[in-house]
Amino acid sequence: MASLPSPDLSAADLAMLSAAFGLPEPVRIVGPGAGTASQAVVVVSGGERFYLKRRNPRYCAKEWIVYDAELACHLEAAGLPVAPPLCGRDGRPWVESGSHVYQVSRLLGGARVDTPSLDQLRAVGTLLRRWHETTATWRPSVRKPVGRLHDPADAALWLDALLQRAAGEEARVLHRALDWTARVSEAVPDQVYWDLPLVLVQGDMHPGNVHFDDSHVVGVFDYDWACEAPRLTDLVDALIYMAGLRPTPLRERDIRSLTQSFRLEPGRVRALLDGYGDGLTAPEACALPWLLLARWLHSRADAARRKIPEAERVAYVADRLLDPIGEIHALGIEVAGRGLW
Numbered sequence: 275m276a277s278l279p280s281p282d283l284s285a286a287d288l289a290m291l292s293a294a295f296g297l298p299e300p301v302r303i304v305g306p307g308a309g310t311a312s313q314a315v316v317v318v319s320g321g322e323r324f325y326l327k328r329r330n331p332r333y334c335a336k337e338w339i340v341y342d343a344e345l346a347c348h349l350e351a352a353g354l355p356v357a358p359p360l361c362g363r364d365g366r367p368w369v370e371s372g373s374h375v376y377q378v379s380r381l382l383g384g385a386r387v388d389t390p391s392l393d394q395l396r397a398v399g400t401l402l403r404r405w406h407e408t409t410a411t412w413r414p415s416v417r418k419p420v421g422r423l424h425d426p427a428d429a430a431l432w433l434d435a436l437l438q439r440a441a442g443e444e445a446r447v448l449h450r451a452l453d454w455t456a457r458v459s460e461a462v463p464d465q466v467y468w469d470l471p472l473v474l475v476q477g478d479m480h481p482g483n484v485h486f487d488d489s490h491v492v493g494v495f496d497y498d499w500a501c502e503a504p505r506l507t508d509l510v511d512a513l514i515y516m517a518g519l520r521p522t523p524l525r526e527r528d529i530r531s532l533t534q535s536f537r538l539e540p541g542r543v544r545a546l547l548d549g550y551g552d553g554l555t556a557p558e559a560c561a562l563p564w565l566l567l568a569r570w571l572h573s574r575a576d577a578a579r580r581k582i583p584e585a586e587r588v589a590y591v592a593d594r595l596l597d598p599i600g601e602i603h604a605l606g607i608e609v610a611g612r613g614l615w
Contacts, residue, residue, distance in 0.1 A: 283303065283315070283326075287371070288300075288301045288303070288317070289301075290371060291326065291369060291371070291376055291378070292319065293363075294362045294363060294369040294376075295360050295361075295362055295363075295369065295378045296360075296362075296363060297319040297320065297324065297378070298319050298320035299319070300319075301317050301318070301319045302317060302318050302319075303315045303316070303317050304316050304317065304318050304323070306526075306527070307325060307326075307327060313327070313328045313330075314326060314327040314328065316381060322380065323380075323381040324360075324378050324379065324380055324381055325357070325378065325379050325380075325381045325495070326376065326377075326378050327376065327377050327378075327379075328374050328375070328376055329368070329374075329375045329376070329377060329498075330498070333498045334375045337416045337417065337418065338418055338498075339367060339368050339375070339377070340367070340414070340415070340416050341414045341416050341417070341418040341500070341501075342359075342497040342498065342500055343358060343359050343367035344414040344415060344416075345409070345414055345474055345497055345500050346358035346359065346379075346497055348408070348409070348412055348414075349405065349408060349409075352404075352408045354401070354404060354405060354408065354494070355382060355401075355485075355491060355492050355493050355494055356493075356494050356495075356497075357379040357380050357381070357382050357493065357495060358379065359377040359378065359379045360377075360378045360379060360380075379495075382485060382492055382493030382495075383485065383487060383492050383493065384485030384486050384487040384490075384491075384492035384493050385485055385486065385487075386481050386482060386484065386485055386486075386526075387481060387484075387486050388481050388523060388524040389519065389520075390481070390486070390516050390517075391489065392541065392542065392545040393489035393545075394486055394489050394491075395512075395516065395517055395542055395545040395546040395549065396489075396545050396546070396548055396549035397486070397489055397490055397491045397549060398479075398484065398491060398512055398516055398546060398549060399509075399512070399545070399546045399547060399548065399549020399550035399551075400491075400549040400550070400551075401491045401494065401549075402476075402479070402505075402508050402509065402512065402549075402550055403549070403550045403551050403553070405473075405476060405494075405508070406473040406475075406505045406508070409473045409474035409475075410471075410473050412474075413474070413502070414474075418500075418501050418502075420499070420501040420502075420503070422464060422467060422468075422503075423475075423477065423499070423501070423503050423507055424507075424510075424565070424568045424569045424572040424573075425568075425572070426455040426456075426458040426459045426568045426571070426572070427455075427459060428572065428575075428576075429455050429568070429571045429572040429575045429576070430452055430455040430456065430459075432575035432576065432578070432579055433448055433451050433452050433455065433571070433575050433591070434452060436448055436575070436578065436587055436588050436591055437449060437452065439588055440588045440592070443592070444588050444589065444592040447592040447595050447596055448588070448591065448592055448595075450596060451571055451591075451595055451596065454567060454571060454599070455568070455571055457564075457614070458564050458565075458567055458568045458571075461561070461564045462561050462564045462565060462568070466557070466561065467504065467561075468504075469557070470504035470505075470506060470555075470557060470558055470561060471504065471505055471555060471558065472502050472503065472504060472505070473502070473503075473504075473505045474500055474501065474502055474503075475499075475500060475501065475502075475503045475504075475505060475507040475508045476494060476497065476499075476500055476508050476511075477497070477498070477499030477500050477501060477503070477507065477508070477511075478496055478498065478499045478511065479508050479511035479512045479515060479516065480511065480515035480516065480532060481515065481516060481524060482495075482496075482526060482527070482532075483495045483496045484516070504558075504561075504565070505558075506558055506561060506562055506565050507565070507569075509546070509547075509550065509562070510562070510565050510566045510569045511569065512546055513538065513543060513546060513566060513605075514536060514566065514569060514570060514573075515532070516546070517538065517539075517542040517543055517545070517546045518536030518537065518538060518542075518598075519536060519537045519538075519539055519542070520534050520535070520536050520537075521534065521535070522534065529577050529581045529582070530582075530590065533573050533574055533577050534594075535593070535594035535595070535597045535598060536598055537597075537598065537601060538598065538601040538602065538604070538605055540604075540608070543605060543608075547609070554609070556610075559609045559610035560606075560610045560612070562605070562606065562609055562610065563602050563603065563605050563606030563609070563610070563613055563614055564606075564614070566602050566605065567599065567602050567614065570598060570602075571595070574590070574591045574595060575591060577590075578590055578591045599614065602614065603615065
């Protein structure tokens with residue numbers, strides 16, 4: 275599956291959700307939402323635009339929903355451009371209908387930018403620094419035990435399963451990728467990973483989740499993967515999905531497009547890191563290229579098992595999978611004085 279359709283909502287569904295969330299009728303759908311996990315639409319009610327999302331079943335644990343809502347409220351109170359979910363008439367930040375869980379939030383202004391400018395990348399870095407400072411010591415009232423994000427051990431299992439069905443050049447690529455996952459595990463074992471500075475990360479920094487007005491970040495959306503993790507998590511995502519340059523334009527809600535191979539142009543990397551500031555610790559600087567590589571390999575292997583037809587998975591994962599490794603190595607040299615080899 276390359277992308278998700280918008281939720282199939284009847285007029286009766288919209289009327290029910292309007293009443294449940296206290297939105298003035300009529301509620302009209304005016305466009306699709308973003309993302310490749312949860313189904314969503316943009317709606318208009320009372321002259322205001324809202325984001326209506328049907329949560330992916332993977333993210334429907336009530337503790338997770340409360341966690342995400344409390345985080346968004348905390349960030350909004352600190353002045354960050356986020357959109358906490360509205361509470362239904364029962365006071366909960368979600369509404370259940372049948373087997374589905376819905377949330378509504380105000381749609382902030384601005385627009386997505388698939389290839390941010392240098393100024394916009396600096397703004398993303400600054401935004402992430404503020405986000406991380408705001409969540410360095412604060413925690414929600416409930417826990418969200420996600421575990422290690424982009425775990426190379428998981429990627430290794432998924433890549434090994436694909437390797438059993440691969441041949442020729444694709445088998446060679448997957449074999450090398452497996453070797454890299456082992457090297458990531460050696461360079462950043464779990465103890466080192468969890469000893470890195472921890473914050474509440476946004477967890478999914480890509481162009482579909484960030485809106486700009488000129489060079490200013492005016493909206494950050496989607497907190498499904500927000501959790502306690504090394505702050506490098508968000509920097510790694512921003513480096514790949516926002517600073518990275520791709521051979522073809524991004525297609526909204528298309529997982530193949532979002533996970534296509536990328537290049538790291540030094541000026542764009544520096545703009546993002548300059549915006550974040552000079553606060554990386556020495557262990558973080560050393561871990562950065564390894565966690566970037568882990569994220570890249572994990573993203574392809576994870577997307578293949580969940581969103582790509584089985585017959586196409588080997589070709590999808592192997593396609594230009596190893597191309598970014600040289601530039602990831604160069605990033606390590608620049609940031610920490612040493613790279614991947």
